[in-house]
Amino acid sequence: MGEQLTIGxxxxxxxxxxxxxxxxxxxxxxxxxxxxxxxxxxxxxAVGLVGVVVLLRDVGFTLREIKAFIASRSPTGEGWRELYxxxxxxxxxxxxxxxxxxxxxxxxxxxxxxDIFECSNFANGVAAILAGCSLEEAHxxxxxx
Amino acid sequence: MGEQLTIGxxxxxxxxxxxxxxxxxxxxxxxxxxxxxxxxxxxxxAVGLVGVVVLLRDVGFTLREIKAFIASRSPTGEGWRELYxxxxxxxxxxxxxxxxxxxxxxxxxxxxxxDIFECSNFANGVAAILAGCSLEEAHxxxxxx
DNA sequence: CAACGGCTTCAAGTATGCTTGAAGTCAATG
DNA sequence: CATTGACTTCAAGCATACTTGAAGCCGTTG
Numbered sequence: 267m268g269e270q271l272t273i274g275x276x277x278x279x280x281x282x283x284x285x286x287x288x289x290x291x292x293x294x295x296x297x298x299x300x301x302x303x304x305x306x307x308x309x310x311x312a313v314g315l316v317g318v319v320v321l322l323r324d325v326g327f328t329l330r331e332i333k334a335f336i337a338s339r340s341p342t343g344e345g346w347r348e349l350y351x352x353x354x355x356x357x358x359x360x361x362x363x364x365x366x367x368x369x370x371x372x373x374x375x376x377x378x379x380x381d382i383f384e385c386s387n388f389a390n391g392v393a394a395i396l397a398g399c400s401l402e403e404a405h406x407x408x409x410x411x
Numbered sequence: 412m413g414e415q416l417t418i419g420x421x422x423x424x425x426x427x428x429x430x431x432x433x434x435x436x437x438x439x440x441x442x443x444x445x446x447x448x449x450x451x452x453x454x455x456x457a458v459g460l461v462g463v464v465v466l467l468r469d470v471g472f473t474l475r476e477i478k479a480f481i482a483s484r485s486p487t488g489e490g491w492r493e494l495y496x497x498x499x500x501x502x503x504x505x506x507x508x509x510x511x512x513x514x515x516x517x518x519x520x521x522x523x524x525x526d527i528f529e530c531s532n533f534a535n536g537v538a539a540i541l542a543g544c545s546l547e548e549a550h551x552x553x554x555x556x
Numbered sequence: 557c558a559a560c561g562g563c564t565t566c567a568a569g570t571a572t573g574c575t576t577g578a579a580g581t582c583a584a585t586g
Numbered sequence: 587c588a589t590t591g592a593c594t595t596c597a598a599g600c601a602t603a604c605t606t607g608a609a610g611c612c613g614t615t616g
Contacts, residue, residue: 357513364470
């Protein structure tokens with residue numbers, strides 16, 4: 267049937283330290299699994315759940331946010347749509363910022379300016395971020411090398 | 412001429428707390444600015460520099476990494492290419508992960524499964540992350556709702 | 557000239573996300 | 587039956603990134 271995993275097996279399959287898994291459980295991020303003579307036994311589905319946590323953590327969400335996110339699925343059914351929407355918007359912003367950063371760095375890589383901070387492309391990208399990523403393309407005339 | 416900014420002005424222009432600016436200076440992230448009767452006076456260019464730090468911090472780099480990045484531009488001229496390349500690769504990975512997360516969450520938003528963890532699309536995205544984002548498109552046949 | 561706002565330093569505190577160590581339990585193995 | 591290895595709890599420690607508080611200096615203003 268469903269093969270139960272020890273915490274060590276779950277750790278090695280997900281790349282997350284066993285101590286971290288216990289910590290996550292303590293925080294309520296992971297449900298307390300079944301026990302066999304005191305030891306945790308996880309269902310195979312736990313791998314996916316841990317994966318979700320890793321995924322969200324790696325893209326910048328705090329464990330509290332992830333907990334709220336995970337806890338919001340299915341149960342009362344209300345509230346999760348707003349939460350998903352917010353998370354989605356946050357992710358979109360993160361992606362946009364990362365792309366601006368990527369562009370700025372990539373530009374700096376090929377840019378002839380001795381000091382990258384003297385390059386208007388770089389500065390424009392930074393300024394856009396500082397301005398709250400608002401839609402000001404008008405004055406950001408990019409020079410091409 | 413060049414209007415010098417007090418730490419408070421720099422803080423309000425960049426959205427970074429004055430205490431954080433002092434902390435960054437202490438870490439060597441920002442150069443120690445000129446002083447007028449003990450108080451810091453920043454050149455206008457400091458806004459851009461702080462912007463770079465904010466940009467890189469927000470996309471997930473640690474202050475140490477940012478310090479190394481900033482310190483590497485122009486001077487001896489060697490080493491910065493490797494660093495830029497690495498940062499670029501890291502950014503690409505972050506962007507890719509964020510997009511996977513975005514897709515997974517967006518899918519969950521529209522997905523009819525009661526529990527999103529039962530949805531194969533979601534699980535595939537997670538599995539891809541766990542697998543180290545390797546190129547396994549072959550078996551990830553996405554169902555369409 | 558006294559008070560005020562904004563700056564200064566320095567030390568200590570806070571939040572997040574863990575890791576590490578001590579001491580013990582348990583099942584299997586030689 | 588004693589040892590081994592993986593697990594257990596609990597408390598304490600650590601790294602990162604700041605914030606907060608105390609005590610004080612400086613320039614302007616009423």
